[in-house]
Amino acid sequence: MNPGTTRAARSGEWVARPGRAVARLGRRGWVVVAVVLALVVGGAVTSRMLWHDPAQAGMPLNVDLEQSAGIRFTRVAVVADGGLLEASYVVLDPEKATRFQSDREHPPAIESEERAESTKRVALMKQGHQMRAGQSYYLVYNNSGGVVRSGETARIVYNGFVLEHVPVIG
Amino acid sequence: MTPTRIPRPRRSARWAVGATALAAAVATALLGGPAPAQAAADNGLLCDTSPTNTFTLKADDDYIATPDGNSIYMWSYANEVRGHFQFPGPTLCVTSGQKVTVVLHNTLPEATSIVFPGQKGVVANGAPAQPQFDGGGSLTSLVQAAPARTGTVTYTFTAGSPGTYLYKSGTDVSKQVQMGMYGALVVRPDGHPDRVNSRADSAFSPTHEYLFLLSELDPEAHLAVERGGPIDWTTFKARYFLINGRSMPDTLAPNNASWLPNQPYGAFVHIRAYDATTNPLPATIRYLNAGTVDYPFHPHGSDERVVNQDGQPVQGDGGQDLSYLKYDIDVQPGQSIDVLMDWRDVEHWNELTNPVPTNLPAITDQLLVGTDTWFSESPYLGVKNPLPANITDNNVCGEYYHVAHSHALQQATNYGAAFGGMMTVFRIDPVAGCTTN
Structure with a gap:
């Protein structure tokens, strides 16, 4: 938003x-x-x-990750009765963001900070169109077994960068 | 006014309900407002009910969020007891044959009203609800309206035939309905709240009742109203397509999701496969079209049985069952279609005793996107087989997933970005359920 x-x-x-x-x-x-x-x-x-606010309350920033991927993560939410995880991001640099979202082999991993579990199974609607600066997009992850749970914190790992202490809502 | 819903029986759901209630209580303490008593279930229909069938709605304005980051100025109805704007308006659940009272308080900058299509003998402020005209004979409203900013009007009627109905503005209808002035009215059969209509064969599982209130909006029209100007209908073009006021992927988010405070209703469907002993009843989905064009809603993974249309059972003059299966629920403007939906292993396929007599499809046929799948590498519900090494498996216990969406694919976008819009996901668990999410 x-x-x-x-x-x-x-x-x-x-x-x-x-x-x-x-x-x-x-x-x-x-x-x-x-x-x-x-x-x-x-x-x-x-x-x-x-x-x-464009991001959920307490959402951390990682400038290096943003400069690398051209996006800023704005929300991580548990959805679909806990079985799926939605990660939303806003586009900062359309060119970098297009590369980011097109790289299906290397999606960001979402790791629990509460237990040694993570998911990088992007399962749904990874969009392949021209991205626009300021527009938000999403990834939907598999969250089988409750890898990441509402009320906890997680970290997003991408291309050697780590966004820590991401509050998980849902 | 007491919004209610039958609790889900699963332990995890009870935990979720408790957590949601706790979160709602905390949020209420922080926000300083009354608790959203609807926070009773993470998915499925949330009803506003009242022991006296009296509902007080406030016509109000606020903003909603779209998944692409837009913020849209809206008009809608708030349940005045909760005091919180919401879009769409509260889902009012009543019983056929009972007197219903809806008090409308208007805070908008222009007069507004409510019409109840399908309900007979509606009374407004004690007089028959009827079109209103100005001194020159021009129509000003389809029914008596509440004057701008502080006006009040009270409507009463006797709830009619069981089924699902729209309620919506009857004043400057094109503008006000586009701005969001609508909601759902669910009329239940007297003595049988677990049936769609009075027929015994319309019974459904009360814990698997869903509403799909379909609509669309043009942000430029809303911006014009926000700026106090007129809507230019010659350039109207819907950009967002909604189920219960949300677009994909927000449709997957739970009811009363904290990040969608003005859009309380989700649209994620989660059922178990039919079993004559443990799960004999189907789910029901109540489709409503509050928009201006057809929405060809495609369940995608299974037929759905149409049992009710516009609040009338699908039956012959002699009461014979004329319900029918549809693979595309074409919901026309203003229409309601109620369906029953279950998932049956009709042929009783079994991997050992009754195997599918054809070659199994290659995994590549089952890919959704890239190298991941929700396919369990087995056609047998509840069975998982090993996947090729390069495939990631999203399947927990051999359950099925499928999307459901408008088959007018421009309606499955968020401002032109696919996929989004009028789309959600159905999940079908095996009879025994899943032990984890």
């Missing part, structure tokens, strides 16, 4: 949603703005606005 953006139907381009112009403020005005922002940020933590 891209906060503050949506995509136009015909052009397919990401565009900013309507915003409100910020008026010129005095010192007192900025204090008010700061208080309001603090309230908004605090409220966001405990509100349903969380889902507007």
Whole structure:
């Protein structure tokens, strides 16, 4: 998800949603703005606005992995009654991302950080079309036997890079 | 209003239910709102029920997420008891012959209403529900509406023939329904909540009841409304295709998935094979079309038996059974089709005593994508055989998997990206079930 953006139907381009112009403020005005922002940020933590973030809460980053693969992982979720695992990512560099998703022989492995188990069985709908920057895509993994479980943490291993402490939701 | 669902009997499911309930309680504590009491099951139909059949809905706006990362501005209905926007609207479950009351509170910037196609004698604010006209004689609404922002209207009716129905906006219908103003109404036979209709042969397993509310949306139309402008219908083009408000792969996510807070209904189907003793009843799937075009929904792995259409049993004048098997459920706009679905080993194939009398297909015929498979290298449900060394096996216990999707393949995409959209997965476990996921 891209906060503050949506995509136009015909052009397919990401565009900013309507915003409100910020008026010129005095010192007192900025204090008010700061208080309001603090309230908004605090409220966001405990509100349903969380889902507007592009990544799930607590999702770690690995810049080296992102520069290598051209993608950023945004979510790992247990789905389908626990039997499948969905890993979502957003495209940062379409050219690299296309290579990443086309390399079917070397999918990222998802390893449990709780036990010595992992899965790299990408089972469904690995997409083969032109990828777009800012758009999210997904991989669906086999999760037989509950290799990775909701509430735990996992690591994503790809091309020598490791994204650790990924919270698993579901 | 008490959303209910019969708990699944499996131990793992009970654990999941408990975990989900705990998660919901924690989330509620954090979010400061009432618990989503629907968090009773990870998959299958979630009903809103009420001892008095009274439902209070709030017409409201918020956003939904699509799998490709888009964020779509929506209008829909919230169950006011839970106080949480959701899309589609809550699934209301009632009993045929009982009086139903739906109170609509409007917070939208324009008037809105609810029509209940298929229900007779609907009353709005004590008067017959009927089209409304302005002083110049122009139609303003199909029924009495709740005025913008603070209006209220109360509808009452006696629940009609058992089956599945849409409820949706009757005001500026094209716009408001496109914006998401619809939900499902399930009418159960009096005394037989485990039947689709009044016929005994429509009985289903209550723990395997599914709703597939199908629809589509054009994000540009929603953006126009978000910006307070009109929708340009001349350029309307649906880009997202939904089951229960979600697109693949979100359709696989559990009910009330935390990352889809405004889209509570999943569409993953998980059954066991038919067994006369341990699993004699089929699942039921209730198809509804809230969109503007046909959705040729293809179950893909098995026929489904059509037993009810538009809230009427498929039977002759003398009550003879006219239900029929379909391999493509063509759901037309506004239509509902209720089916029974099971998985039967009709020929009683057995690897040792009654083997399949043909050569088994090569593994390459069974590949889904690349070098992985959900095929167990055996045609016998519940049997796994060794796979070639270069093949990865996703199969736990010899179960079957298959996708199910709209066979208008542009409807199986997310903004043109295949696969996605109106698609989900069915899983069929052997009679004994799987000991693990």
